Amino acid sequence: MTTSQDRSSRGSSSGQSLVELTSRFFLGGLAFVPTLIVLALVGLMGYECFLFFNEVSFGDFLTATEWTPQFEENRNFGIQVLLVSTLIVSGIALLIAVPIGIVIGIYLAEYAPSRLRVVVKPVIESLTGIPTIVLGYFAYLTISPVLADRVLPQVRNLIGLFNQEFADSLSLAPFNGLCAGLVIGLISVPVVSSLVENGIRNIPDRLREGSAALGMTKFETLLHVLLPAALPAIVGAVILVTSRIFGETMIAAVAGGAETVLRFNPLESMSTMSAYILNASLATPSLDSIEFRSIFAVGAVLFLTTLVLNTAGNITEAIYRQQVIADQVAKVRVADNPYVALPDIRSLIVAGQQDGFRQSSAVRRSLDWVFQGISLISVFLVAAFLVWMLGDAFLKGYQQLSWAFLTSLPASARDSEQLGIAAPIVGSLWLMAVAFAFAVPVGVGAGMFLEEYLPRLRYGWARKVNAGIEILMANLAAVPSIVYGLLGVELFVRLLAGVTQGRTILSGGLTLAVVILPLLIIATRSALRDVPNSLRRAGYAVGMSSWQVIFFVTLPAAFPSIFSGIILALSTALGETSALVAIGAKAFVSFLPENVLQEFMALPVQIYFWATSPDPVTQKNGAATIVVLAGILLFLNVVALLLRSGRSKLSRL
Amino acid sequence: MEVIQDQDTQVKAQVRNFSFFYGKNKAIKDVNLQVLDCKVTSMIGPSGCGKTTLLRCFNRMHDLYPGTHYEGEILLESQNLLALDPIEVRMRIGMVFQKPNPFPKSIFENIAYGLRIRGIKDKNVINERVERALRDAAIWDEVKDRLKDMAFNLSGGQQQRLCIARALATDPEILLFDEPTSALDPIATASIEELVINLKGKVTILIVTHNMQQAVRISDYTAFMYIGELVEFNRTDVIFNNAAQQRTREYVSGQFG
Amino acid sequence: MNTQINEVRSDIGEEAPAFRLEKMSIAYSGNVAVSGVTLNIPQKQLMALIGPSGCGKSTILRSLCRLNDLIPGVEVSGRISLFHEDIRQMDAIAVHRRVGMVFQRPNPFPKSIYENIALGLRVNGYRGRIDEMVERSLQQVALWDEVKDRLRSSALNLSGGQQQRLCIARALSLQPEVILMDEPCSALDPIASLRIDNLLNQLKQYYTLVVVTHNLQQAARISDSVAFFNTNNDNGRIYGTLAEYGPVVQVFSEPQKKETYDYVNARSN
Secondary structure (H helix, E strand, O other): OHHHHHHHHOOOOOOHHHHHHHHHHHHHHHOOHHHHHHHHHHHHHHHHHHHHHHHHHHHHHHHHHHHHHHOOOOOOOOOHHHHHHOOOHHHHHHHHHHHHHHHHHHHHHHOOOOOHHHHHHHHHHHHHHOOOOHHHHHHHHHHHHHHHHHHHHHHHHHHHHHHHHHHHHHHOOOOHHHHHHHHHHHHHHHHHHHHHHHHHHHOHHHHHHHHHHHOOOHHHHHHHHHHHHHHHHHHHHHHOOOHHHHHHOOHHHHHHHHOOOOOOOOOOOOOOHHHHHHHHOOOOOOOOOOHHHHHHHHHHHHHHHHHHHHHHHHHHHHHHHHHHHHOOOOOOOOOOOOOOOOOOOOHHHHOHHHHOOOOOOHHHHHHHHHHHHHHHHHHHHHHHHHHHHHHHHHHHHHHHOHHHHHHHOHHHHHHOOOHHHHHHHHHHHHHHHHHHHHHHHHHHHHHHHHHHHHHHOHHHHHHHHHHHHHHHHHHHHOHHHHHHHHHHHHHHHHHHHHHHHHHHHHHHHHHEEEEEEEHHHHHHHHHHOOOOOOHHHHHHHHOOOHHHHHHHHHHHHHHHHHHHHHHHHHHHHHOHHOOOHOOOOOOOOOOOOOOOOOOOOOOHHHHHHHOOOOHHHHHHHHHHHHHHHHHHHHHHHHHHHHHHHHHHHHOOO | OOOOOOOOOEEEEEEEEEEEEEEEEEEEEEEEEEEOOEEEEEEOOOOOHHHHHHHHOOOOOHOOOOOEEEEEEEEEOOEEEEHOOHHHHHHHHHEEOOOOOOOOOOOHHHHHHHHHHHOOOOOOHHHHHHHHHHHHOOHHHHHHHHHEHHHHHOOOOHHHHHHHHHHHHHOOOOEEEEOOOOOOOHHHHHHHHHHHHHHHHOOEEEEOOHHHHHHHHHHEEEEEEEOOOOEEEEEHHHHHHHHOHHHHHHHHHOOOO | OOOOOOOOOOOOOOOOOOOOEEEEEEEOOHHHHHHEEEEEOOOOOEEEEEEEEEEEEEEEEHHHHHHHOOOOOOEEEEEEEOEEEEEOOOOHHHHHEEEEEEEOOOOOOOOHHHHHHHHHHHHEEEOOOHHHHHHHHHHHHHHHHHHHHHOOOOOHOHEEEHHHHHHHHHHHHHOOOEEEEOOOOOOOHHHHHHHHHHHHHHHHHOOOEEEEEOOOOHHHHHEEEEEEEEEEOOOEEEEEEEEEEEHHHHHHHHHOOOHHHHHHHHHHH
């Protein structure tokens, strides 16, 4: 008897097998990196939490109703304060994101004519490409005043018709949970819409044809056939977006304010958990203080919450795939007997008796138009928000844009009129170089191992490990980047200070590498997964070994999508703010960095510092920097989009 | 074990007490079968009978997926295929799939690839063997002026013949066909069938087909399988006109003839 | 040719045709796929549409119930009348209901066996008793006895052949005047197909059936008349035209055109 186990362990002397083994072990090592990151995250966070709970009792943490880490006397750490704010802001965001996202997702999947779809989809999804710091300032500087000056008086008048006293009591603080929630909700629309769209689109066309052939309208098909089938995907989308919203940091920190008071009124300033972490990191407390540890305690709560939500979301999605996408025909062991006598059906026939049905298709069809109307309004809302935001930044900042603005150092300027952004541009370039030098080889290599080698290993545990890593990766990608910022502080700034020299480009770059690593692994895996299996089989059938199939057949076919994944990761890294703030990017350095062991500025962090400035000219410089950053990101996204559309050739196979 | 006695044929491969498992599920049950040299042997049977599964055992395609294992022997001449390195097996046994699957490369490269990984570096040899394979697959005249074109600019039938050429280029000891015409229209199907008939006497061919007429038209021997078992194996005319087993007779008469 | 052919039915052409196609052409975003088809589809008979890939037979079939409306860029010109009414003047939903369709791969909804049939009835405002119609429809496809004890279990637990019969029952439940079938057996094994063939032979006595098939043997086995479509190559543009149509014996045994002869004999050496 020959079993697979003893075959796979049999060594072979040929040189080919040596390459095979080397590549397998090398890539396998890379695939271990994400696990190390998780271990580091859990270990370091656990360690700081342990120290924190040595000083603060767990009971107080849960029950106290004040959060006052800065007090010398009578310090209180009641997580309720931050939790309530987080729930209120997230609740507002969900109220916006879920209905609008579902409607737009359905519209894009089923109704949008293809010409409209190719415009609407990138416009909606470009919202996710805008750095949240930019949106945070837009919420604070533009939306909040509009709400306070234009919208609130109207609302007061309206409510005043019923209850004057209550109407008079309404007032909007400059920093408020409502604004933060609104904007977080709007930018989360594309997350919901694209998951819902995919969920519906993945339902095989034969179900649509089947119901159309029965005389159902589009809306009836949607209601009776498609939505029930896609329900788990929709539930999964809602759970996943909740987890994203929970971890959203920059918008909450900038627009929501920093007041850590137990409040239930979203019109007032409120600090979410992530916002607290960011604001407390900015104050750069000493690394051994209770304040510093409290950051980790909050980080741990945030991390665990997102972990639970994500796992739940991923499980729902797996159920969906199993139930709906998989082609289901029961295998019967007993073959059909073709010789069964057919019953006499003469008496059953009722062909062509149309009187049995009600005529009401005009009413039925109108629902299609109503739904399309609602969808277009939703699309318009999101697009208007995008245009308003970009237009606002451009109008405020375009006068400052000049060659000198791009190339001069802040220090060379005598006044704010001549501030330049050469230092943050160069800083960002350095950060990208470091992050990509680490993340691209690890991410692509690990993705290759996980997708091409691990599933084919002939051990029982390999499949379980792979399933585990898949979940792990989905979770890593969803960990709020502020949590990675904390990991960076503890690991790179503190423990590896001997190597990184503290708060330097190297520390910042490595932290960004950790942020984008899961994105790269996921992009690589899905690119490889899209390569049709028939192509691999063709390779094996002509006698190629695994590594030959991967390097000569699979990888070349997947390359455009992998590359587009790399570019999208680049744009994420470029816009990443909160992790860099936590690491300690500088508000001001007077030189262009020349090596990785120097202090640094970065474009998004520069925006963060400038746009808060009370000086209107500096604020304009902030707006100009936003225009520069948005321009670069737009360019990168377009490149990635073009690369992805080039892939369609493969699908013809 | 059923033994076919024909004076002019030699046994190329022999399946002996062979079983195949997906996990614990025994998909092929104690099959014994002879594949005769330079003949066309077809495997027929209802969906799920294991014919494709058995075919894929010959070039160890199942090794690509975890949780599968073999019992028994498949002897190629005198060597047990199951004890060899799977890559070596695939070097010696070619396969053509249900749907044409050319590499996303030029027509020429599609064939040259298999030669290069066998260590053939000499350009003249490669050119010569590519041409020979394309001629053998009866597609040379159609593509000789555009060998640099991408393979997916060919029609479905041409792609399938290209895949056959790709398999032929490496002088396989056995050529496996997995329902090679099920994705093609009748005219393309006829051309593939004609090609298979022309290859008789040059290559040993094992073909899985859903279409019983096709088995009658092209194969010398036919194996009828049912739920993982080999029910009957004999000369094609015997299987279709004078089968020994009741189940075989029922199946082949299910299609009228 | 080694095929068994049905007896000629003498009633061809006596009743008014169910469908009358006049100079029908179909184009996909400007590219002609099918050109100038004029064809009568007789009532209470089974007509098979045959021809090589790309000849447009499935496209024509889908146009007969206006299913191509779902695909953007498809334009149908000429006239298609269903019992003298131009179907493009009719309400699309009414057309879907009067002309049923069964697809290449069985496509039951991921719902219970009962719901698969009841849903169409309910959405279309069926006035009668739904339970009764579900049973009737299942009986007509000889599926009732196999599933009557598990009407509430998922249709996906049926075998491929059973699923296809369920889909036929689903179409029958709306009491259509014509049922179109697009290679209804191509995804099934020979035995399940044979069973469907037998069923079609019975149903064609009561319904007008139009069946696209790749399998000439099947066409010979089940059809009363056959329409053969061929591909034409106009400077690299492939489009289909109707080569000939007539009673099944005529098309298979005494085709009027050489192209028909070549096609029906291509597979039998």
